[in-house]
Structure formats: C-alpha cells, structure tokens
Amino acid sequence: ERAREELAMVEAEGGDQFREEGVHAVAAGDWEEGLRCFERACKAAPKDPKCWAGRAAVMFGLKRWDECLADCDKGIVLCEEERREKEEAERRKEEEGGDESEEDSTDEEEEEEPGVLEAALWARKGEVLLEMGDEGGAEKAFERSLELHDSAEVEAALEAQKRDRKAREEAARQSLLVEASLDKERGTELFKARKYPQAVEAFTRALAVEPRSAVYLMNRAVAYLEMSKSMLAAKDFDESIASAREGGDMELLVKVLGKKGRMWERLAAVKGTPTTEKQKRLEDAAKAFDEGVKAVEDGVVRVFKAQQLAKQHDLAREDTANGDRMFQDGQHAAAIKFYDKAERADPDATLPDSHLLYSNRAACLLELGRFTQAVADAKRCCGMKPKWVQGHLLLARVHEETKDYVAMLRVLLKAYDIDPAHDVCLTMMRDCLVQLLIQQKEGKPNAFTTGQGAAARMQQDPEIRELLRDPSVQRVLDTMNRKRDLTPLVEEMEADLAFCGRFAKLYASGVMVAGGKILFLQ
Numbered sequence: 116e117r118a119r120e121e122l123a124m125v126e127a128e129g130g131d132q133f134r135e136e137g138v139h140a141v142a143a144g145d146w147e148e149g150l151r152c153f154e155r156a157c158k159a160a161p162k163d164p165k166c167w168a169g170r171a172a173v174m175f176g177l178k179r180w181d182e183c184l185a186d187c188d189k190g191i192v193l194c195e196e197e198r199r200e201k202e203e204a205e206r207r208k209e210e211e212g213g214d215e216s217e218e219d220s221t222d223e224e225e226e227e228e229p230g231v232l233e234a235a236l237w238a239r240k241g242e243v244l245l246e247m248g249d250e251g252g253a254e255k256a257f258e259r260s261l262e263l264h265d266s267a268e269v270e271a272a273l274e275a276q277k278r279d280r281k282a283r284e285e286a287a288r289q290s291l292l293v294e295a296s297l298d299k300e301r302g303t304e305l306f307k308a309r310k311y312p313q314a315v316e317a318f319t320r321a322l323a324v325e326p327r328s329a330v331y332l333m334n335r336a337v338a339y340l341e342m343s344k345s346m347l348a349a350k351d352f353d354e355s356i357a358s359a360r361e362g363g364d365m366e367l368l369v370k371v372l373g374k375k376g377r378m379w380e381r382l383a384a385v386k387g388t389p390t391t392e393k394q395k396r397l398e399d400a401a402k403a404f405d406e407g408v409k410a411v412e413d414g415v416v417r418v419f420k421a422q423q424l425a426k427q428h429d430l431a432r433e434d435t436a437n438g439d440r441m442f443q444d445g446q447h448a449a450a451i452k453f454y455d456k457a458e459r460a461d462p463d464a465t466l467p468d469s470h471l472l473y474s475n476r477a478a479c480l481l482e483l484g485r486f487t488q489a490v491a492d493a494k495r496c497c498g499m500k501p502k503w504v505q506g507h508l509l510l511a512r513v514h515e516e517t518k519d520y521v522a523m524l525r526v527l528l529k530a531y532d533i534d535p536a537h538d539v540c541l542t543m544m545r546d547c548l549v550q551l552l553i554q555q556k557e558g559k560p561n562a563f564t565t566g567q568g569a570a571a572r573m574q575q576d577p578e579i580r581e582l583l584r585d586p587s588v589q590r591v592l593d594t595m596n597r598k599r600d601l602t603p604l605v606e607e608m609e610a611d612l613a614f615c616g617r618f619a620k621l622y623a624s625g626v627m628v629a630g631g632k633i634l635f636l637q
Contacts (some may be wrong), residue, residue, distance in 0.1 A: 134169055136191060149173050164193035168236055180243050187240040194233035234264035241272070250280055295324035299331060306338055314338040329358040333371050340378055348378060360476055365417070369407045377402035424465070433462035435472050447479040454479070470499040473504055481513050489513045497529075502539055504530045511543055520550045521562045528623055531616050541612040544619050548608060551622070554599060561623055579624050582617055591618075 137152030140179035153170035160166050218500035241256035257273035260266065302317030318335035325331060336351035352375040359368035379400035383393045438453030454476040461469065477492035493510035500506055507530035514523035524547050530540045551561060582588055587607070591614075594603040608615050
C-alpha cells in the first residue's frame with residue numbers, strides 16, 4: 116500500500132508514459148508488469164531519479180531488498196548531481212549579476228523537488244536496511260532523510276526504531292546481567308567444591324559483563340589466592356576496593372579490606388618466607404585492617420551525620436512553616452524569629468526550597484523598614500535561585516523603598532532577561548525609569564548618565580544597535596528630536612509596557628544620556 120501511494124506521487128510529479136503505465140499496473144495489483152514498465156522507464160530516462168525511485172518502490176513491494184537498495188542508491192546519486200548542477204548554475208548567475216525574475220522563482224520551486232525526492236529515497240533506503248537487519252545503517256538513512264526534508268512519518272519511524280533498539284539492547288543487557296549472576300553463583304559452588312580454576316573462569320565470565328563489580332572481583336581474588344596466584348589476587352582486591360569506594364558501599368569495602376589483610380597475613384606465615392618480605396606482608400596486612408577500621412568509622416560518622424542532617428531538616432521545615440503562617444497573618448517580627456531559627460537549623464541551606472526562607476524573611480524585613488538586612492536576604496535568595504524572577508523583583512522593591520533607582524533598574528534588567536514579558540517587572544521598570552528621568556531633570560546625575568564610553572558601546576554591542584533600529588524606538592526618538600521634550604518618551608512607556616524594557620536597555624547602556632541629560636539621537 117505504501118509503495119502504491121509513492122507511485123501515485125511519482126505520477127503526480129509528471130512521469131513519462133512508461134512510469135504512468137507502471138503506476139497503473141501496480142495500482143491494479145500487477146507488480147511484475149509494473150516492474151517491467153519501470154525498467155523501461157529507467158532505460159529510457161537513466162538520468163531521471165524519479166524513474167529509479169519508482170522502480171525502488173516496486174522492488175520494495177516485491178521484497179527484493181538488494182535490488183531496491185541499489186535503485187535507492189542510484190536515485191540518490193542522481194539527486195545529488197541535480198543539486199550540484201543547480202548550485203553551480205546559481206553561482207554562475209550571481210557572478211554574472213543576473214536579476215531574479217518571476218520565471219526564475221517558478222523554476223526554483225520546481226527544482227525543489229529533487230530534495231524532497233532524495234529525502235524519500237533515503238527514507239526508503241532506511242526501511243530496506245531495517246528489513247535486511249542493518250539497524251545502524253537504517254538510523255543513519257532516516258536521519259539523512261530528515262536533514263533533507265522534514266517528515267513526520269519518517270521522524271516517527273526513526274524514533275520508533277531508536278526505541279525498539281534501546282529496548283532490545285536493554286533486554287539483552289538484562290539477560291547478560293542474569294547470566295552474570297548465575298556465573299557468580301556457579302563460581303561460588305565451584306569454589307566450595309575446591310575447583311578453583313573453574314571458579315576463576317566463572318567469575319571471569321561474570322566480570323566480562325560487569326567489569327567493575329566489587330563482589331565479582333573480590334570472589335575471583337579469593338579463588339586466585341587458593342591457587343597461590345597472590346599477585347593476581349592482590350590486583351583483584353585493589354580493584355574491588357576502588358569499585359566499592361566509588362559505589363559508596365562501605366559494608367562491602369570493609370569486607371574486601373578484611374579479606375585483603377588476611378591474605379597478607381596468610382602469605383607472611385608461609386614457611387621459608389624471608390624476614391624482610393614477611394615484615395612487608397605483615398605491614399600490608401596491618402594497613403588493610405587499618406583502612407577497614409577507618410572505613411567502619413567513616414561509615415558510622417556518615418550515618419550519624421545523615422541522621423543529624425535529617426533532624427535539622429525537620430526542624431528547619433517546621434520553623435519555616437511557622438514563619439510562613441506568621442508572615443501571612445501580618446506578624447512580621449514573629450515570622451522573622453521563626454525564619455532565624457530555621458536558618459540556624461539549616462545554615463548551609465541544603466533544603467531544596469531554602470531560597471523561599473530568605474525571600475520571605477526579606478519581605479518581612481522590608482515591611483519593618485530593615486532595608487540593609489532585607490537587601491542581604493534578597494541577594495542571597497537571588498544567588499541561590501538566579502532564574503527565579505520573583506527573587507529579583509523582591510530585591511528591586513527593597514531598592515525602590517530606599518530610592519536607589521540605579522540599583523533597582525540593574526536588578527530589574529536581570530529579571531527582564533529571564534522573562535521579557537513579565538508585566539510586574541515591566542511596570543516596576545516603567546516607574547523606575549520615570550524616577551530616574553525626574554532626577555535627571557532636577558540635575559542629579561547617576562551611574563547611567565556619565566556617558567563615558569557610550570559611543571564605543573553603541574558600536575560594539577549588537578543588541579544596542581538592534582534596539583536603536585527598533586521602529587517604536589525610532590518613532591519616539593524622532594518625536595523627541597522634533598519637540599526637544601521627554602514627554603513622548605513618558606507617554607510611550609505609559610501606553611506600551613513592552614517599550615519600557617527596550618528603553619531600559621538603552622538607558623542602562625548610557626548611549627542616550629550624557630552629563631545628566633538625554634541625548635536626542637539623530
């Protein structure tokens with residue numbers, strides 16, 4: 116059915132008589148006659164990729180995979196040649212300085228077909244490769260098809276293929292893990308039966324699946340030791356210890372270190388061992404045991420710290436909740452006391468929502484007029500959650516209360532970068548800009564009105580140049596130039612909140628102000 120649909124598309128693209136006959140034959144269910152027609156089409160027009168695409172579709176319907184693949188490759192090569200010829204023609208046209216005409220545009224629209232056809236050929240190739248069992252090649256073919264032309268059907272096929280492959284890989288891995296576990300059990304039984312070489316082989320098979328398994332390495336090390344292969348045993352013990360440490364399995368780590376220590380004690384007790392070598396082995400044994408003791412102590416400390424942290428978190432959550440209730444009831448001083456207790460319980464702010472504690476405490480401090488502390492808490496909140504707009508708005512509110520409009524605008528610009536459409540941010544930005552303009556009118560300079568380096572910034576900053584080209588900005592500037600008045604600017608900010616964000620960027624860059632006065636840019 117899919118092949119019939121594609122052949123219908125070929126007919127719609129204006130194929131010659133042979134292709135039309137092939138389409139009709141396939142539509143009637145006569146695939147062999149359809150094949151004969153497309154073979155004649157390919158002989159009659161060997162440079163036409165549509166002929167090869169049609170025959171590839173018939174081959175696919177007949178399940179003649181190798182021949183279908185060959186036809187897809189032939190069609191793809193022809194499409195690539197057409198694309199190169201088109202690019203060369205366009206290059207020559209540019210060199211000659213020719214103007215585009217309506218006829219040229221029509222030709223371009225017609226010449227877009229090879230790209231679509233090439234994408235279809237790559238998609239067909241992917242389907243054939245799937246049938247032939249080449250999943251990696253099929254994925255590459257589907258990806259190439261999507262590079263050439265977006266297709267929901269091909270994208271769905273590619274995603275389905277990837278999901279199926281991952282599912283099969285995961286199923287295969289789980290099967291291997293089960294087999295590795297069985298090999299571990301076989302190795303254990305063989306070890307108990309004193310069949311140490313066979314036990315080593317079983318553990319080695321298990322390690323082929325999980326090469327970093329601390330348990331499998333430890334078991335093989337013990338088997339090697341029974342075979343008097345102490346160097347191999349020591350190597351496996353060391354790798355097992357490293358793996359157990361990486362995995363944070365303290366119980367297993369202590370067990371492996373104990374076995375390693377007993378190995379060195381056992382080797383030290385071998386008759387005929389030179390005194391120097393015996394002493395070294397005993398020292399290695401003592402070192403392993405000491406590491407085991409330390410691991411036990413570290414484990415105990417870690418558990419204790421985890422328990423203490425959990426208790427601290429519970430206290431911090433309880434005090435924060437009490438502070439929130441006081442805050443909602445308008446009891447700001449009482450709320451601050453609870454927030455202070457919560458901070459003492461969790462001084463490193465390890466709870467996921469710790470930023471809310473500092474945000475709410477800053478809001479309470481703001482209500483009580485304790486602005487310095489409010490700024491500190493709001494800044495810490497912003498540092499902990501830099502993409503949270505509400506934190507920046509809170510900090511801006513504190514600066515507004517202290518009439519520090521320069522700091523306020525800087526904070527609002529950070530919020531604006533996170534969410535340019537935030538109405539509260541834009542409203543606060545408008546009010547802040549009005550206050551800054553009033554201060555300028557009164558002859559009070561600020562950090563934005565020095566004008567130092569403004570020209571350089573205007574030339575170097577693409578965002579500023581783009582803002583100056585903005586139609587709404589140009590319209591306001593033109594009006595200001597004519598009237599030599601800031602009123603159009605204020606009116607625009609009152610009427611269009613979105614404009615406030617754009618103007619704030621310009622204002623903060625310093626390109627529109629110098630010596631405390633607005634520059635009427637031409």
